Structure formats: structure tokens, C-alpha cells
Amino acid sequence: MILDDPDTVPLPAEEWATHDGVTLLRTLAGALIVLEAITDLDSFTLPYPPEAQRALDRTVLACLLSGHPPPAGLTELVDRCRSLPLAEWPLGLPPDGIGPEDRLLDVESGRPTELCHEWAWRTPDAAVEFRDRQIVRAALRACREYGDEEAYTAFRGLLVRRPVLTLFEMHELDGDMVLEPVRGLIRQIYRSASDAYLHEGSYTCCERCLTLLIPSQDGDWWCERDRCRRQGPAPTGRRILRETAGEVCQLERPLRQFVTGPGRAEADLERDLLALGLDVRMWPGYDAYDLLVEFPDGHQWAVDVKDWAHPVFLGRSARPVPQDPPYEEAFWVVPQHRTLARPGYVAAFERARPARARDLLLLTDAELVGRARARLRTLEGDTDCA
Incomplete structure (x- = not known):
């Protein structure tokens, strides 16, 4: 994963900057991620968060200008993000902008797709400092100051191989001297897992991806990784009983x-x-x-x-x-x-x-x-x- 220096990140190309659909998709994607973080995507109350209201206003305007029926409210807008491929939206996009089956929300779970996260965080915007780059740069800086490349390799390995940690495991890391340069950073990037991941008092990790699975109403499991879902039903791996483990932490989503x-x-x-x-x-x-x-x-x-x-x-x-x-x-x-x-x-x-x-x-x-x-x-x- 090569990290771009701030002065080498490409600015929006002319053919992208002139398409209103690029701005609208970025706004929609950002609003959906904000909504997922603060509320259930299936129910909303007024007033809407500013990001959500902005996305709704811009979508309504785009529909009216193109002669398409606009969404009646935020609930209908979210439903369209789940059920309607982006190719069927009234969007003016450059070539290669979207694929025929691209959606911002997963059809089965209703949660933001990986593509949604990329539209929110990877759409060219010179003013944006991506969170994952911030953290990795901070780790690189700390390890270089220590003159310890092994510490950085251990940090990257931790993020890849252990995206979920119990509170006891977090305390164990405090005793790992190899991670000394990045110990404070680790505490910042592992966040308490929400109850949305709980099923019968336990958290369950995906055996393939190692991240937490989300239980569905029909008794199945949903994995946030596209690759895993395309391989079939998510295989359940490690189970963590909250009663005995206490707090369970997961890496923040950008990482x-x-x-x-x-x-x-x-x-x-x-x-x-x-x-x-x-x-x-x-x-x-x-x-x-x-x-x-x-x-x-x-x-x-x-x-x-x-x-x-x-x-x-x-x-x-x-x-x-x-x-x-x-x-x-x-x-x-x-x-x-x-x-x-x-x-x-x-x-x-x-x-x-x-x-x-x-x-x-x-x-x-x-x-x-x-x-x-x-x-x-x-x-x-x-x-x-x-």
C-alpha cells in the first residue's frame, strides 16, 4: 500500500470535475456513512443530520432537473440506494464512473458497500486528508524517530491479523516492547464494538476476514468485505462472549x-x-x-x-x-x-x-x-x- 505524499495526490481531472454526478455521489456516500454511524438506516427522525439533508436536497434537485420522480424523503432515498443500481440513477457521470451493478448500499444487509466507502473517501479532493493515511503516516513517523523498522512491520501486521481485540488483549499489547513507538496510536484506532455485532451475548469474527460479522434477522451472518461475500456464506470463526471478555474493540472502519x-x-x-x-x-x-x-x-x-x-x-x-x-x-x-x-x-x-x-x-x-x-x-x- 504505497502512501501518496500530499503534493503528489492527483487533483480532479477535468472530465471528472465537470460532472455534477461526481459531487452528488460523493455527497450521498458520505451521508450514508454518517447515518450508519449515528442511527439505524431503516428509521429516521427530523431534523436529519446536515450531511443527510444535503444529500436529499441535491438528489431531489437532480431528479427534478432530469424529469425523474424525486424521493419523498430520506427513508425513500436510502431505499433507492439499496435497491436501485447507480446506473439507473439520473446522474451525469464520466466514462468508467460506475459499473452496471454498482450500489451504495448492500442489497441484503442495507449497509454501505465498500464502493460507498471509496466514493466517500477516495473521490479526488485535494482538501481531504484520508484517515487511513493519517494513521499510517503517524506510525511511520513514530517508528522512524525510534529508528525501528521492526516496530512498523509489527504495527502493520497487527492491523492486518488482529482487527478485533478484547480489553485483556489490549492490555497484553502494552507489554509488547516491539510496539512501544506506536502504543498510543493503537489506543486511538481500536474502538468499542457496537451492539449491532452482538448475537446471543457474543461477538463473532469472520474466519476469512477476521473482522466482526453482523447477525441478520434470518439467522445468517453478513461480512463487510466484498471478497468474502462473493466466496459464499460468511464462515464463523472466533466467538467472544461479552460477559467474560468485557469490552471488545475493533479497528475503525477506514483502517x-x-x-x-x-x-x-x-x-x-x-x-x-x-x-x-x-x-x-x-x-x-x-x-x-x-x-x-x-x-x-x-x-x-x-x-x-x-x-x-x-x-x-x-x-x-x-x-x-x-x-x-x-x-x-x-x-x-x-x-x-x-x-x-x-x-x-x-x-x-x-x-x-x-x-x-x-x-x-x-x-x-x-x-x-x-x-x-x-x-x-x-x-x-x-x-x-x-
Whole structure:
């Protein structure tokens, strides 16, 4: 996960800045996330939160100007966000703006989709300081001041592998001297889990994603990660009884979305490459990129994993992979489920890339592992010939 410096984050492209639909979608997405945080998305009382009222007003105006029936109120607007694909909304959007089945709310759970979070947090806006970048930069700064790269690697590993902690586990971390530079930061980013996650007195984690599952009225479980839902029903993993565990904390959503989620993809890729017998170093050079992969002949790849739903947002963030630690080849990698869910994903990414990143190659995780396997076969052939 390469972090963009403030002066290198691309400003809105002309073709995006001139479309009213971009502003409206960003407003809608932000309002839905605010509503989820403060109330039940199925019921509302007046006065509405300012963000929600603004989203309703702008949607009504867009509908009236286009000749479409406007929503009668906030409840109907939320219902449309859940039931109506964005392609059917009266939105003026640039090419590649949305996919045919994109929605801001999940059909089954009614909760904001990952795409909704990306529209709220990743729509180009030079005035926005993204929360996940704030936290990761703070961790990098603290660990560099200590001169301790191991501390930063441990911090990233914590966010990826342990997004849920009990109060006892939080106290245990206080005794972990490796995490000393970021101890105060950890206390800030793990928040008390709400009762929405409780079922029969227990919290339940997803076995695949490790985040908390949300119980549904029909007895099933809902996982917030697109990747997990596409693999089938969420597998229940760790169960935490509130009566004995006391407070249960979960990473705040921006970090689950943009650090834990991609981190799970990074860990899966690390596992697959290690299984091929390759040497893999995670988050080298204070997170210059995600994986440094070394082949038996010393040839090295730099790999940065990007688990984003929207290919245009990803393309517009593209930048060359830093040269230190050094390598021979570099790739950005997206989980294969993203390209399967959205035909033309890679092409949309390539169209959105800025000129400075024209040579940046985007592969799926399966393609990268295939390339690694093919290179190993070539090396083995060269050895046989020798």
C-alpha cells in the first residue's frame, strides 16, 4: 500500500470535475456513512443530520432537473440506494464512473458497500486528508524517530491479523516492547464494538476476514468485505462472549477498509509466493511497497497490493513504485475477484492512470503468481541445461 505524499495526490481531472454526478455521489456516500454511524438506516427522525439533508436536497434537485420522480424523503432515498443500481440513477457521470451493478448500499444487509466507502473517501479532493493515511503516516513517523523498522512491520501486521481485540488483549499489547513507538496510536484506532455485532451475548469474527460479522434477522451472518461475500456464506470463526471478555474493540472502519482488507490480500499473496519457495519480505523500507520478492538467482520484484472496488479511483492514484529498497521489476496487484466482478477493470485503470505512471503494470494476484511460477520454471530449465 504505497502512501501518496500530499503534493503528489492527483487533483480532479477535468472530465471528472465537470460532472455534477461526481459531487452528488460523493455527497450521498458520505451521508450514508454518517447515518450508519449515528442511527439505524431503516428509521429516521427530523431534523436529519446536515450531511443527510444535503444529500436529499441535491438528489431531489437532480431528479427534478432530469424529469425523474424525486424521493419523498430520506427513508425513500436510502431505499433507492439499496435497491436501485447507480446506473439507473439520473446522474451525469464520466466514462468508467460506475459499473452496471454498482450500489451504495448492500442489497441484503442495507449497509454501505465498500464502493460507498471509496466514493466517500477516495473521490479526488485535494482538501481531504484520508484517515487511513493519517494513521499510517503517524506510525511511520513514530517508528522512524525510534529508528525501528521492526516496530512498523509489527504495527502493520497487527492491523492486518488482529482487527478485533478484547480489553485483556489490549492490555497484553502494552507489554509488547516491539510496539512501544506506536502504543498510543493503537489506543486511538481500536474502538468499542457496537451492539449491532452482538448475537446471543457474543461477538463473532469472520474466519476469512477476521473482522466482526453482523447477525441478520434470518439467522445468517453478513461480512463487510466484498471478497468474502462473493466466496459464499460468511464462515464463523472466533466467538467472544461479552460477559467474560468485557469490552471488545475493533479497528475503525477506514483502517479496516484500506489497511486490513488489502492486508489480507497481501498475506494471501505472501503465502502463495512462499509456497513456491521464494523469499518474501513484507512492507520493506518502512512500507515503501508491500512485498519484496526474491528469486533463487537474486532477481527481485517489488509488489504493491491494491484491493479497491473502483478501478478509476485506483488508476488516478497510480504512481511509480519507489526505487528503495531496490528491485528489477515492479507491479501493482489487485485481487482477482475485483476484475471478475467488474469487466474492463484493468482497462479502466489504465485509462485513468496519470502520465507519470504510464509504465505501471497492474496484474491480478493470480497472474502474478502465474508469472512467478513461469519464471521459476525458466530458471530450472537453465539449470538443467547447465
